[in-house]
Amino acid sequence: ITYDASGNPAVVASGTSGHFLKSQGADTVPVFAAAGGGKIGQVVTTSSDSTFNTNSSTPVDLYTVDITPSASSSTILLTVSINWSSLTHNLYGFGRFVRDSTAIGIGSNGTNRQVCSSSYQNADADSEYKMNTSTMTYIDSPSSTSAITYRFQIWINSGGATFTVNYTGIDIDVNYIGRAISTMTAMEILA
Secondary structure: OEEOOOOOEEOOOOOOOOOEEEOOOOOOOOEEEOOOOOOEEEEEEEEEOOOEEEOOOOOEEEEEEEEOOOOOOOEEEEEEEEEEEEOOOOEEEEEEEEEOOEEEOOOOOOOOOOOOOEEEEEOOOOHHHOOEEEEEEEEEOOOOOOOEEEEEEEEEOOOOOOEEEOEOOOOOOOOOOOEOOEEEEEEEEOO
């Protein structure tokens, strides 16, 4: 039973299959409505099984995806999955999300700390024979309907070592050494 603004009993009209009962506020008869928000508007992804390496101590682009949100109220769900290793142990690697030219989804700053979305340490003996998988997720609110370029960048703490992606540091052709794939995806979540 529901009531209108005058306090009289009121009938709720029949709804459409799959709709839900939506309140319109105090003293107003509820209505059936379609569910809204949380739907995926579009998905843009890139993946590569190509090998990549860097010994840069400044961030370099590993992957980029371009997406144009359909509404300024949309959020963008970013995911990246990286298989990484290094040519030598005692390498400290870092990764971060970037929207156009602005780093996003990163930790807070410290005097000597690297500000990143994820970090990688290859400190074990024989670590150059292993790959590690890191998966990161971040939800961005760009408040825009303009084209956006999202990047995932990687770098190391100092020059001299080599950071490898999709292959082990010791990349020999034997059955106990792997090659892998890494992926970056941007999904528009409609409000």
